Amino acid sequence: xxxYAIRRIAMMVPSLAGIIVITFILTRVLPGDPALMITGExxxxxxxxxxxxxxxxxxxxxxxxxxxxKQLARGDLxxxxxxxxxxxxxxxxxxxxxxxxxxxxxxxALIVALPLGILGxxxxxxVFDHIARFLSFVGSSVPIFWLGLLLIALFYSKLGWLxxxxxxxxxxxxxxxxxxxxxxxxxxxxxxxxxxxxxxxHLLMPAFCLSMGTIAIVTKMIRASMLEVIKQDFMRTAKAxxxxxxxxxxxxxxxNSLIPALTVIGLQFGYLLGGAVITETIFAxxxxxxxxxxxxxxxxYAPIQAMTLISAVLYGVVNLLVELLYGVLDPRVxxx
Amino acid sequence: MIKLRTLLRNRLTVIGLSIVSVWxVLALLAPLLAPxxxxxxxxxxxxxPPNSEHWFGTDNFGRDIFSRVLYGARVTVWTxxxxxxxxxxxxxxxxxVAGYFGGKTGNLxxxxxxxxxxxxxxxxxxxxxxxxxxxxxxxLLAVGIVAIPxxxxxxxxxxxxxxEREYIEAxxxxxxRHHWILLHHVxxxxxxxxxxxxxxGLGSAVLTTSSLNFIGLGVRPPTAEWGAMxxxxxxxxxxGEWWMTVFPGLAIATTIFGFFLLGDGLRDELDPxxxxxx
Numbered sequence: 001x002x003x004y005a006i007r008r009i010a011m012m013v014p015s016l017a018g019i020i021v022i023t024f025i026l027t028r029v030l031p032g033d034p035a036l037m038i039t040g041e042x043x044x045x046x047x048x049x050x051x052x053x054x055x056x057x058x059x060x061x062x063x064x065x066x067x068x069x070k071q072l073a074r075g076d077l078x079x080x081x082x083x084x085x086x087x088x089x090x091x092x093x094x095x096x097x098x099x100x101x102x103x104x105x106x107x108x109a110l111i112v113a114l115p116l117g118i119l120g121x122x123x124x125x126x127v128f129d130h131i132a133r134f135l136s137f138v139g140s141s142v143p144i145f146w147l148g149l150l151l152i153a154l155f156y157s158k159l160g161w162l163x164x165x166x167x168x169x170x171x172x173x174x175x176x177x178x179x180x181x182x183x184x185x186x187x188x189x190x191x192x193x194x195x196x197x198x199x200x201x202h203l204l205m206p207a208f209c210l211s212m213g214t215i216a217i218v219t220k221m222i223r224a225s226m227l228e229v230i231k232q233d234f235m236r237t238a239k240a241x242x243x244x245x246x247x248x249x250x251x252x253x254x255x256n257s258l259i260p261a262l263t264v265i266g267l268q269f270g271y272l273l274g275g276a277v278i279t280e281t282i283f284a285x286x287x288x289x290x291x292x293x294x295x296x297x298x299x300x301y302a303p304i305q306a307m308t309l310i311s312a313v314l315y316g317v318v319n320l321l322v323e324l325l326y327g328v329l330d331p332r333v334x335x336x
Numbered sequence: 337m338i339k340l341r342t343l344l345r346n347r348l349t350v351i352g353l354s355i356v357s358v359w360x361v362l363a364l365l366a367p368l369l370a371p372x373x374x375x376x377x378x379x380x381x382x383x384x385p386p387n388s389e390h391w392f393g394t395d396n397f398g399r400d401i402f403s404r405v406l407y408g409a410r411v412t413v414w415t416x417x418x419x420x421x422x423x424x425x426x427x428x429x430x431x432x433v434a435g436y437f438g439g440k441t442g443n444l445x446x447x448x449x450x451x452x453x454x455x456x457x458x459x460x461x462x463x464x465x466x467x468x469x470x471x472x473x474x475x476l477l478a479v480g481i482v483a484i485p486x487x488x489x490x491x492x493x494x495x496x497x498x499x500e501r502e503y504i505e506a507x508x509x510x511x512x513r514h515h516w517i518l519l520h521h522v523x524x525x526x527x528x529x530x531x532x533x534x535x536x537g538l539g540s541a542v543l544t545t546s547s548l549n550f551i552g553l554g555v556r557p558p559t560a561e562w563g564a565m566x567x568x569x570x571x572x573x574x575x576g577e578w579w580m581t582v583f584p585g586l587a588i589a590t591t592i593f594g595f596f597l598l599g600d601g602l603r604d605e606l607d608p609x610x611x612x613x614x
Contacts, residue, residue: 018451026467141593145550146566146585153573274458293551296466308463312455
């Protein structure tokens with residue numbers, strides 16, 4: 001498995017090269033003028049020319065690509081005008097918030113989707129099945145930004161059950177001692193129950209909102225693969241052995257239907273990163289997604305470019321991990 | 337090929353087809369059906385809740401939300417069709433060429449498509465729209481470009497299978513030119529799966545475009561577009577003016593719902609295996 005992992009990481013190199021070239025093309029080859037993006041559309045032509053020369057945008061494309069590669073090799077992701085900091089340091093500061101949000105929404109999605117998908121398949125055409133099918137359609141049709149606003153209107157504005165949808169923790173409460181940057185984990189590590197309760201309450205709405213699309217697709221996938229697995233001979237054998245229906249479904253059915261679902265879960269990580277941009281904007285969540293929206297609104301291009309690059313790399317790494325997990329779930333999987 | 341009668345036996349497909357048809361008709365007839373011009377400002381009527389004169393209420397400029405939702409349907413139908421059209425026009429030939437000829441060119445095309453697929457789609461669409469520049473055209477191109485690899489991959493897979501069939505071999509033996517084989521044999525035989533992808537792609541395109549418009553990458557004010565309308569309504573939802581957000585959101589959700597139901601129904605019809613797990 002280790003040899004396979006190393007080989008797969010090596011295979012990511014050409015893919016990474018493709019990702020870098022595409023990110024480069026995004027800024028330098030498409031119709032938009034990067035110099036104009038930095039100076040603003042109202043700038044004097046002389047100033048735009050000066051900026052163009054300063055950043056080497058007037059050089060041949062191959063020279064520009066080489067310079068871009070050198071810049072990336074130095075870990076330099078550019079400079080964010082709107083914050084006045086290097087993009088890399090802005091990312092490091094904000095990434096834990098995004099990680100906490102995406103991980104929580106994945107956990108919520110699995111908690112809801114796994115039982116619903118299993119029940120839907122085990123009791124086909126029952127109420128559970130109808131709920132599972134309805135949710136998988138509705139969940140993928142409802143835009144995150146709309147759902148987020150409806151949740152705010154209901155749970156904050158109308159019912160007052162959840163705190164104001166601003167940030168990760170209420171104003172009067174000290175954030176927990178920094179260990180991982182994930183407030184929930186850090187509050188547990190420092191046994192700060194006040195911070196834990198408040199950060200969990202802040203996390204609930206955005207994480208649920210972001211999880212909706214994943215709930216839909218994972219429910220659909222688990223249900224479909226479970227329906228296939230239920231028909232297999234080993235399931236009949238397990239029943240014939242006298243195992244209870246619950247044991248047959250959970251012990252034999254679930255583990256076998258998890259592999260196709262796992263692929264989808266891995267692919268959903270990309271969806272969650274994209275969705276985080278929208279969710280963080282709505283809930284003023286101080287993560288990378290909100291930072292990217294701020295950059296879009298202030299026409300600050302470097303952070304958007306960096307986010308594109310980093311998210312593609314992260315997406316690749318997560319999918320590699322998922323592939324390696326196949327072998328853990330199913331020992332028959334061979335990594336040749 | 338898909339038989340319409342068989343297709344219409346599936347209740348969910350009929351619901352999907354009806355929803356999509358209703359929105360297309362509303363989009364086409366918007367100038368006739370809308371009681372007000374979508375950009376007509378009436379400051380004295382601002383933020384009115386739904387009533388007999390303004391069925392969906394009015395926004396902060398006094399504009400009639402019902403009329404704006406109807407006109408928004410035109411933008412949505414248009415953006416969905418153009419962006420999926422871009423993806424088809426570029427993606428299908430690329431996939432067909434890569435699958436049919438294979439070799440280094442095919443490999444290069446498919447690796448380029450894989451690199452595009454390595455990006456989370458919404459983030460790539462945002463980066464593209466931001467680099468092309470503000471405006472609906474940027475959003476359209478961005479959503480279209482992001483969808484290209486999906487069509488290319490599907491067409492590649494179909495072509496690789498179809499090109500091994502006997503009738504293709506027979507055509508080649510008769511000396512029929514490659515482009516003729518691709519156009520007259522490969523493309524028609526890949527039509528079914530492509531139709532499913534187009535339908536599902538339209539739903540995804542509506543979702544991505546409205547998301548781009550919501551975060552400010554897309555139409556410019558005062559154009560009536562559903563995502564942008566929700567963005568305007570965002571500042572008012574806490575003060576109770578829910579209608580500015582709820583109606584455009586319902587419009588987006590029902591449209592996407594319709595396309596996804598229809599796409600699923602078409603897939604069931606074309607792939608009996610998928611129907612067995614329904």
